[in-house]
Amino acid sequence: MTAAAALTPLDDPQALIDVLPSVRGRYKPDHPVGPLTWFRVGGKAQVFFRPEDPEDLAHFLRNRPADVPVSILGVGSNTLIRDGGVAGVVIRLSSxxxxxxxxxxxxxxxxxxxxxxxxxxxxxxxxxxxxxxxxxxxxxxxxxxxxxxxxxxxxxxxxxxxxxxxxxxxxxxxxxxxxxxxxxxxxxxxxxxxxxxxxxxxxxxxxxxxxxxxxxxxxxxxQTQPIREKTGGSTFKNPPEDAPHGPSAWKHVHAAGCRGLSVGGAQVSEQHCNFLINTGEADAHDIEQLGETVRERVFRDSGLLLHWEIRRVGRFASGRAVRPAEEILGL
Ligand SMILES: Cc1cc2nc3c(=O)[nH]c(=O)nc-3n(C[C@H](O)[C@H](O)[C@H](O)COP(=O)(O)OP(=O)(O)OC[C@H]3O[C@@H](n4cnc5c(N)ncnc54)[C@H](O)[C@@H]3O)c2cc1C
Structure with a gap:
């Protein structure tokens, strides 16, 4: 299939705006949202929407076509936007x-x-x-x-x-x-x-x-967290009390030998190994691939499957999908 044939109305930002309701806030087509997150990686929103006030947001939701995907971003301190961007409308509320x-x-x-x-x-x-x-x-x-x-x-x-x-x-x-x-x-x-x-x-x-x-x-x-780095905070949720290395995700990451591990420009923090860091040149693929590698290694080490706390949003860049640990491990 050629690239042109693969285009759907959802891939065309202006075509999407044309079917959205008129609002008092602003729509922006093809707007970079990755840079709005703490990781500073990832692609664009097909359409970015900043509602004027709660009524404007409610009006938008009442009148948008039902099949248009809608998502919302805060300040992106817990979100990884994938490199292929986010289809549909991404909302951000103004302070x-x-x-x-x-x-x-x-x-x-x-x-x-x-x-x-x-x-x-x-x-x-x-x-x-x-x-x-x-x-x-x-x-x-x-x-x-x-x-x-x-x-x-x-x-x-x-x-x-x-x-x-x-x-x-x-x-x-x-x-x-x-x-x-x-x-x-x-x-x-x-x-x-x-x-x-x-x-x-x-x-x-x-x-x-x-x-x-x-x-x-x-x-x-x-003193304890790399808070000045490009990071998403705790990557994995803490496991239950009876987990093999106890109820802290970082202990499992450490025991599996993943402290300092890197994929491309992404690295497991040396300071706090439940944090992943964009050292400067990472893309979202590197960060997610690193996270899945950690999950796989932790499972092989202790039989514990860690769960992501960080929200991963949007589409992979073409040909750069990340395989989840479950798939690699055959779970
Ligand atoms: C250095 C660092 C330290 C951190 N320390 C902690 C910590 O100690 N404790 C902790 O709990 N977390 C911590 N976090 C994670 C993060 O700060 C929290 O999860 C925070 O609540 C995310 O808020 P946000 O605005 O950045 O949300 P985002 O990352 O933008 O979004 C997170 C989720 O919330 C949803 N969302 C955002 N706004 C709305 C809305 N208005 N309505 C509905 N859904 C919405 C998004 O759709 C998404 O699913 C840390 C992160 C970093 C980078």
Whole structure:
């Protein structure tokens, strides 16, 4: 089949824009989204959409053709965009329209585009305790809800009261925390439900003590994680308590001899071996191939199959598909 014959309307960004509803926000055809992620690798979105406000986003969802794939990106600190790009519409919420943070008594409400660290700092400054763990998580509140982000003994689920969401058919509604089905790095709400904001319960605290807590968390991170590198944070979810080398993914990666392992420009961090790093010249293929190699070696070493925490999104570049470890191992 020739390249021209393989083209479908979904491969033509302008043709896609032509069938999308008119919005107050902006559509951008063929827009690079890989560079928006922490790994700084990966391809383009067929169409990139920045909604003007929640109503604009709801209007878009209500009126888009049902067969157009829609996905959403926060600040890409947990996402690897594949080199072939992402078909359909990739949404990104602006901090102007979706990033506000307000406090009313013990309740803090943050827009889905607010940065977790900003939420932690705003809460601490106002003498509201309980959200300090967010200072070390480099994502947005939308990403934190989807991943049930957590650290230092706290997680999103422990503090969440409710979330404002938009259903795939464009209905804005508030859901109580229990309806999200949050568990370790997991949210049970289907992937096509989008988060607009979240409300958290906090406690009274001393602003100075809370500020000191944030500094301590930041300093600990500096020492233990490659936070200044192009990385996606923890690559694999921690395994259960009874896993062969215990409940830490990094211990399995280390035991399998993968610390420092590299594929092309991607490397397993020497400092924290559950982190993969783009040393500068990696593409998304290198990073995903390295991850699958680690999964294969860990399985051969201890019989444990690690599961990706990092979201891998989009299409492989032509002829450069990565085979998952399950396939190589015949599982
Ligand atoms: C150096 C480093 C350290 C990290 N440390 C931690 C840590 O301690 N604890 C931890 O939990 N994570 C950690 N992470 C991972 C990451 O920061 C979190 O998973 C974070 O919550 C992702 O947010 P994001 O905005 O970057 O999401 P993205 O990576 O952009 O997206 C992640 C997922 O969330 C979805 N999503 C994003 N916004 C929305 C929305 N508005 N509505 C619906 N879905 C949405 C995306 O579609 C995707 O499925 C770390 C990452 C790095 C790079």
């Amino acid at each position: 102007k329209a979706f990033g506000s943070i307000s406090i009313d008594g013990s309740r803090l409400t943050a827009g889905a585009a607010a940065l977790d660290a900003t939420v932690a700092k705003t809460a601490a400054k106002a003498g509201r305790a309980g959200l300090g763990f967010y200072v070390g998580v480099p994502g947005t509140i939308g990403g934190a809800l989807r991943m049930n982000a957590g650290a230092h003994g706290g997680d999103t689920n422990q503090r969440l009261v409710s979330a404002r969401v938009i259903s795939p058919d464009g209905v804005l509604q508030d859901l109580p925390a229990a309806d999200l089905g949050l568990a370790y790095r997991h949210c049970a709400l289907p992937a096509d439900w989008l988060f607009v904001s979240a409300t958290f319960e906090t406690e009274t605290g001393d602003p100075e003590a809370l500020h000191a807590e944030l500094l301590a968390i930041q300093s600990q991170r500096e």
